Amino acid sequence: MSFLGYLRSDGSVGTRNYVLVIPQGIIAKSVCDFVSGTKTILTVDHGSGRTANDREQIARVLIGLGRNPNVASVIVHAASPGVGYPELAAERLAEEIAASGKRVELLDPAKDGGTYGAITKGIQLARRMVYEASKLRREQVEDAHLCIGVKCGYSDTTSGIAGNPAVGYLYDKIVAAGGSALFGETTEIIGAEQALVRRAATPEVAEKILRAVTVQEDLAKATGLDIRTVNPVPSNIKGGISSLEEKSLGAIHKAGTAPIQGVLKYAERPTRKGLYFVDNWMGHLSIFAGYAAAGANIVLFQLGGGGVAGRTLLEGAPSVVAPFLWATANPSTHAAATDSIDFYSGTVIEGTETPEEAGERLYRTVIDIASGTLARSETLRYTEPIDMYLQEPRF
Numbered sequence: 001m002s003f004l005g006y007l008r009s010d011g012s013v014g015t016r017n018y019v020l021v022i023p024q025g026i027i028a029k030s031v032c033d034f035v036s037g038t039k040t041i042l043t044v045d046h047g048s049g050r051t052a053n054d055r056e057q058i059a060r061v062l063i064g065l066g067r068n069p070n071v072a073s074v075i076v077h078a079a080s081p082g083v084g085y086p087e088l089a090a091e092r093l094a095e096e097i098a099a100s101g102k103r104v105e106l107l108d109p110a111k112d113g114g115t116y117g118a119i120t121k122g123i124q125l126a127r128r129m130v131y132e133a134s135k136l137r138r139e140q141v142e143d144a145h146l147c148i149g150v151k152c153g154y155s156d157t158t159s160g161i162a163g164n165p166a167v168g169y170l171y172d173k174i175v176a177a178g179g180s181a182l183f184g185e186t187t188e189i190i191g192a193e194q195a196l197v198r199r200a201a202t203p204e205v206a207e208k209i210l211r212a213v214t215v216q217e218d219l220a221k222a223t224g225l226d227i228r229t230v231n232p233v234p235s236n237i238k239g240g241i242s243s244l245e246e247k248s249l250g251a252i253h254k255a256g257t258a259p260i261q262g263v264l265k266y267a268e269r270p271t272r273k274g275l276y277f278v279d280n281w282m283g284h285l286s287i288f289a290g291y292a293a294a295g296a297n298i299v300l301f302q303l304g305g306g307g308v309a310g311r312t313l314l315e316g317a318p319s320v321v322a323p324f325l326w327a328t329a330n331p332s333t334h335a336a337a338t339d340s341i342d343f344y345s346g347t348v349i350e351g352t353e354t355p356e357e358a359g360e361r362l363y364r365t366v367i368d369i370a371s372g373t374l375a376r377s378e379t380l381r382y383t384e385p386i387d388m389y390l391q392e393p394r395f
Helices: 026-034 052-067 090-098 114-134 157-176 193-197 203-222 234-238 244-255 284-293 331-336 355-370
Strands: 002-007 018-022 038-040 071-077 103-107 139-142 147-153 180-184 260-265 274-279 298-303 324-328
Touching (some): 002 355, 018 026, 018 114, 026 038, 026 071, 026 114, 052 071, 071 090, 103 114, 147 157, 147 244, 157 180, 157 274, 157 298, 180 244, 193 203, 203 260, 203 274, 284 298, 298 355
Parallel strands (some): 018 038, 018 071, 071 103, 147 180, 260 274, 298 324
Antiparallel strands (some): 002 139
16 A cells, blocks of 8 residues: 655654754744644753753754654744754754755844843744644655554553554554564563564664663662562553563554664664664654654554553644654453544454454555544644653753
8 A cells, every 4th residue: 555645855754744843941832833834842841951962862862853754944043042052053964864865944132132032033933844744745655654653551462462453453564565564672672572573684683672671670780679570560560460471461462564674762763674673662742752762653552451541542643743643452442441542443353353454454554644634633733742762860
C-alpha cells in the first residue's frame, strides 16, 4: 500500500504540515495562540543548571523536532533562558535545522523591538509560513517513507497477548516495505534482552543492547535497589503481570520479528531504514517527543488497563508534531475511553480476529491517519508539558 504525504526537500515525507516555533516561552506561545497551523514544544526544562551533556540532549530534541518531516518551516527565538548556553544558542538551532532545506527564521528581542516586537514579527512570519505551507498538496508515496515510534504502557495481560503482537505485525510490515520503526523503554526489556540480542543485525548491535540493560541495572543497584523488585509497578501487578521478566517478554512483541539494525540514543535519528531499539525511559511524556525528534512521522501508544478506568485519555500530543494514536487490547480500557482510543485489538481475546488480522487492521488505521485523518488526540487543543529524558544531575 501507500499513503498520501507531503514531500520535503530532503527526501522525507510528512504526514502533517506544521510551522514549528521553538523553544518554548511567551513568544512561542503567543505566536501559536494567534496563528493556526503552528506548533510549539511545552517542556518543564530550559537547560538551566543542566550539564553540557544534558543540554546537548535538549538541543538534539529541538533540532530533531525542527527537522521532522511533519514540519514545513520553523521559527527559532532567542528569548529562552537556555539560549545563553552554546549548546542551545538560537543561531545554532536555526543553522542545523536549516541544513535540512527547511525555511528557518530567527527572532531576537534585542534586535526586534523587545518581547512585544518579537511577538509581532513572529506572528507576521508565522502567518506567511502557514500560508506557504498550505499551498503544498499531499502526494501518493510508498510506505518506505513511514517512520513510526511505539511505546506500551500500563501493561497487563492483554498487552502481551493481543495489543503488542498487533503492533509487531504493523512493524514487520512497515520494515519489510523499506520504512523505519523505533521501539524502546530499556527498563522494559530487562529479562527479555537475550531474545532481542538474537535479532541483532551485527555483534556490535547485540553488545549495545546488553550494555544498555547493564547500565540501567547498575544505576538501580547504586541506590540499593534491585530494579526487578521495583518493576513491574502496581498497575502492572493489578493487571496480572507477576514479574519484570514476564512484563518484558510481553513488551518486546511490539517490535515484531525484523532484525534490529542499531541502538539509538534518546532523540537520535537513524542513518538508514529499518528497525531500531532506542535506549530511553518509559515515561510517555518524554518518549514520544524523542521519537518525533528522531524523525518519526507517526507515533503509537499501546495501552494496557492500569490507571485508566474512570477517566478518559486527555493528553493531546506529547510528540509535539507527530500524530499520536492510542491503542488498546483491554476491553475495560476501551469502554472507559472510547472517545480517545484509535484502535482496539481486544477482538483477538474475544476470538473474532487473529493477531495477524488485527495487525492488518492496525496497519490500515495507521495508513489512514498518515494520509490525513485525525487521530483522536489531534481533536484536542490540550497537551501536557513533555518531560525530556535527561540523565545527569541538575546543579
